[in-house]
Amino acid sequence: MTMIQAAVVEAAGGDFVLESLELGAPGPDQILVAIHACGVCHTDLVMRDGHLPVRFPGVFGHEGAGVVEAVGANVDTVQPGDHVLLSFHSCGACGACHDHQPGYCVEFVPRNFLGATGPDDGGILRGAVQIGGSIFGQSSFATHALAYVRNVVKIDRDLPLEILAPLGCGIQTGAGTVLETLDVQPGESVAVLGAGAVGLSAVMAAVIAGAGRIVVLDRHQQRLSMASTLGATATTDDLGQLGDSFDHIIDTTGVVALVEACIGKLALRGTMALVGAYPGDPRVALDLSAIMSMGRRIVGVIEGGIDPQRFIPRLIAFYRAGRLPVEKLIRTYPLSAIADAVAASESGAVIKPVLVMDPGRCGA
Secondary structure: OEEEEEEEEOOOOOOEEEEEEEEOOOOOOEEEEEEEEEEOOHHHHHHHOOOOOOOOOEEOOOOEEEEEEEEOOOOOOOOOOOEEEEOOOOOOOOHHHHOOOHHHOOOHHHHHOOOOOOOOOOOEEEOOEEEEOOHHHOOOOEOEEEEEHHHEEEEOOOOOHHHHHHHHOHHHHHHHHHHHHOOOOOOOOEEEEOOOHHHHHHHHHHHHHOOOOEEEEOOOHHHHHHHHHHOOOEEEOOHHHOOOOEEEEEEOOOOHHHHHHHHHHEEEEEEEEEOOOOOOOOOOOOOHHHHHHOOOEEEEOOHHHOOHHHHHHHHHHHHHOOOOOHHHHEEEEEHHHHHHHHHHHHHOOOOEEEEEOOHHHOOO
């Protein structure tokens, strides 16, 4: 057993409350990671509010980064002392996983939201009772987490864990949508709806891809300013000023009415990528003849449509080259200030809060 500090949500809609808990020893396929940093993602807040099928009480957090402390008997991909980033979990055996599309794994929901574990796997214990954990195969709002081979990516030890932690979800989702799912080509036009961490990562990736017109829509002026800094060619808080005839439109907002209004802004053979967290019964009125006759497409995207084992190293290479300046999005908070980090995320004041387990590393 490992004694840990973790942020627990007792019931849907509750607060994140720090608590001392026990973490079981890693099972044969698990990896014990000392968490140094974890990004706060919008999906964590959706889970907190009970809008996804998670267990309460539970520990969330799914953009973990840290150092391996121990490995199970079947693990040979990492060893104690390795620095790692954590991402989402997948089975490795289904057709999607074989196609390097683990975001569409047939077991995505049980492994990432329900926290399904094997009979010999360690879990999070409150006394003698196991509580909800293994969210995205990690639950990293804690000083330690148990992860798995398929959602652990080894990185070089000189890389800053508190900066790269969000690569495991938010950054790879935005960048992967552009570079993998949409495969944006030089000169193509891109509209990004929403300038949070996912949307701004899409902007950075569109610049990397050599896109021509890159237009960003958001209601927060400071986020629009950041979009311009990162390479957007135009920004607006007015849908009427967004323009039209885009080769690609990426919705990160989850606002159904906005998606409905923007489908008509697609160019001939244009594609709308749905990346947001949508409500339980999102109905959209579509002009099917316009979609059919113009060859328009609408595609759903989970985690950017990428394989973390292949894609995170690409992102790190872009970061090292100065082409993915994710540090511009980040403000760090100690784990004890998780309430402040969540409030800053919900208000839009901070684009990507990152919790760090060593308070001395905060303040960026």
